[in-house]
Amino acid sequence: xxxxxxxxxxxxxxxxxxxxxxxxxxxxxxxxxxxxxxxxxxxxxxxxxxxxxxxxxxxxxxxxxxxxxxxxxxxxxxxxxxxxxxxxxxxxxxxxxxxxxxxxxxxxxxxxxxxxxxxxxxxxxxxxxxxxxxxxxxxxxxxxxxxxxxxxxxxxxxxxxxxxxxxxxxxxxxxxxxxxxxxxxxxxxxxxxxxxxxxxxxxxxxxxxxxxxxxxxxxxxxxxxxxxxxxxxxxxxxxxxxxxxxxxxxxxxxxxxxxxxxxxxxxxxxxxxxxxxxxxxxxxxxxxxxxxxxxxxxxxxxxxxxxxxxxxxxxxxxxxxxxxxxxxxxxxxxxxxxxxxxxxxxxxxxxxxxxxxxxxxxxxxxxxxxxxxxxxxxxxxxxxxxx
Numbered sequence: 001x002x003x004x005x006x007x008x009x010x011x012x013x014x015x016x017x018x019x020x021x022x023x024x025x026x027x028x029x030x031x032x033x034x035x036x037x038x039x040x041x042x043x044x045x046x047x048x049x050x051x052x053x054x055x056x057x058x059x060x061x062x063x064x065x066x067x068x069x070x071x072x073x074x075x076x077x078x079x080x081x082x083x084x085x086x087x088x089x090x091x092x093x094x095x096x097x098x099x100x101x102x103x104x105x106x107x108x109x110x111x112x113x114x115x116x117x118x119x120x121x122x123x124x125x126x127x128x129x130x131x132x133x134x135x136x137x138x139x140x141x142x143x144x145x146x147x148x149x150x151x152x153x154x155x156x157x158x159x160x161x162x163x164x165x166x167x168x169x170x171x172x173x174x175x176x177x178x179x180x181x182x183x184x185x186x187x188x189x190x191x192x193x194x195x196x197x198x199x200x201x202x203x204x205x206x207x208x209x210x211x212x213x214x215x216x217x218x219x220x221x222x223x224x225x226x227x228x229x230x231x232x233x234x235x236x237x238x239x240x241x242x243x244x245x246x247x248x249x250x251x252x253x254x255x256x257x258x259x260x261x262x263x264x265x266x267x268x269x270x271x272x273x274x275x276x277x278x279x280x281x282x283x284x285x286x287x288x289x290x291x292x293x294x295x296x297x298x299x300x301x302x303x304x305x306x307x308x309x310x311x312x313x314x315x316x317x318x319x320x321x322x323x324x325x326x327x328x329x330x331x332x333x334x335x336x337x338x339x340x341x342x343x344x345x346x347x348x349x350x351x352x353x354x355x356x357x358x359x360x361x362x363x364x365x366x367x368x369x370x371x372x373x374x375x376x377x378x379x380x381x382x383x384x385x386x387x
Contacts, residue, residue, distance in 0.1 A: 006300050010308040015315070024280035025316060031276035032320030032363055033327070036356040039266030040328040043355070044346040045337055046258040052344035053251050054244070055188035056136055059220035060091070063246035064213035067237050071246040072105050072212035080236055081210050087229045089222035090215055093132040099216040101126055101133045104201050108173060110162035110192070121162070123152075123173075123194045125201030133216050136187030142167050143182050147197050150204075153182035158192040161336070174204045191344060215240070270363055273320075277367030281313055282374070302376035309375045313368025314361050321360030325353040 064084060066074040081102050090098040104125035109118050128147055131137050145151035150173075158165040170177040178196065186193060198210070217226060220242075227240045241249075325348070333348040 003301060003304055006304040007308055007311075010300065010304060011311055014308060014312050021284055024283045027280040028277045028313075028316045028364075028367075029320040029323065031273035031280075032317045032360050033324040035266070035269040035273035035363065036321045036324030036360050037327045038269045038324075039262065039359055040325050040348060040352050040356045041332040041346070042262035042265055043259075043352050044328065044332055044348045045344075046255055046262060047349050047352060048337065048344045048347035049251065049255060049258060051347050052189060052191055053247050056134070056186060057244045057247055059242060059244065060217045060222075061133070061243040062215045062217060062223060062226065062240045063243055064215060064238050064240055065246075067239055071241055071250060072103060074212055075209040076211075076213060076238065077209050080238060081213055083233065083236060084213055084215065084230075084238070087226060087233075089217050089226040089229070091218045093129060097129065099129060099132045101130050101214045102198050102210045103212050103214060104198050104205075104207055105211045106201065106205060108171070108194070110158070111164060113161060113163055116163075119162070121158070121192050121194065123196060123201070125198035126195050127198055130195060133214055134186065137184050139182055139184045141183040142180075145181060145195065145197055148200065149197065150176060150178045150200055151181045151196065152178050153184060153195050154180055155186055155189070155191070155193040156183050157189075158194060159183060161192055176204070213238075214243075266359070270359065274363045274367045277313065277317070277363060278370060281309070281368055281371035284371070305376045306372040309372035310365060310368045313371070314364035317360040317364030317367075318357065321357045324360075325356045328356075329353075 063071040064076070065071040066076055069075065081100075085098045085100050090100060092098055106123050106125070107120040108123045110121045111117070112119055128144065131144065139153075140156060142153070145153050152171060154165050164171065165180060167180060167183060169180045171180065172178075202208070202210075215226075217223060223240065223242060230236050230238055230240055329348040332346045335346045337344060337346060
């Protein structure tokens with residue numbers, strides 16, 4: 001009998017006896033399912049964060065930063081910001097004004113609904129033309145802030161996640177009260193966003209420079225010409241970064257932390273699940289010692305027994321992976337999270353489910369190696385003594 005026919009025959013017999021070994025099989029299911037469920041649900045944080053970050057990104061939007069500075073965390077003098085408005089390739093609003101948004105970002109504290117936990121959220125001082133730069137911005141209550149007044153407008157997520165952001169509420173900032181006059185949605189974004197007049201913010205915090213600028217181009221293809229115009233002006237010490245790249249840079253550290261935590265916890269769970277699979281497979285092999293020895297006696301190759309045991313181990317891991325991924329999707333997909341003050345919803349994607357299945361197969365393979373070797377080394381004399 002060929003090695004392939006031996007392998008298929010042995011695998012068919014092994015799978016047909018699964019109901020007779022419910023205890024060890026259930027242990028493998030539960031162990032692998034828990035490990036995959038935890039990994040997928042943890043990775044869903046990073047997936048949700050990246051989805052939130054890129055939810056409203058457009059290729060015709062550009063972030064301006066000082067040379068060597070992080071976008072929106074730099075220092076741009078007013079005269080350089082004014083000079084940017086005259087550069088070519090910038091889209092203009094209905095009144096013919098260039099869509100260049102001056103920004104100054106500061107953190108303010110918020111109190112989480114229910115628990116009252118203190119979390120810092122970003123407040124963006126912006127010019128009023130932010131509505132032209134963000135056409136996805138739609139007011140659901142109230143109005144836009146008036147320049148020169150201490151007024152705030154907040155996304156609806158702020159009212160959902162934090163207390164004290166209702167229409168008409170007064171927020172203390174720098175010893176003075178700022179009134180919330182409007183609520184808005186930002187398209188697909190679900191995080192908390194707060195806007196105020198940039199000049200009032202800079203005055204309150206005694207700032208003379210902007211944190212950054214955001215520019216809407218006439219088309220994504222105009223970026224090269226826009227960059228060339230910046231370099232050609234010796235008075236400008238700035239660089240233009242496509243919004244997609246700038247957002248990825250801003251959240252690089254947060255994403256790295258989320259991914260590290262996900263894989264760290266996932267690996268610990270995987271080790272536990274793998275050890276459980278090893279013990280269960282050892283129990284299965286010990287229960288089949290005479291059967292395996294008999295197969296050796298009638299000519300089944302040791303390599304075939306090893307391959308069959310490994311395949312059985314990996315196949316048993318697949319239902320556990322499906323169960324873990326299903327539970328992660330049912331319990332965590334769409335769940336709100338706010339680590340480090342950044343709000344987003346967990347996102348269990350098909351790619352994460354596939355990763356969970358691969359993770360389970362690796363667990364099954366590693367967990368099956370030692371039991372498979374042990375199964376192949378069962379002496380033929382065991383079967384002869386049984387006779």
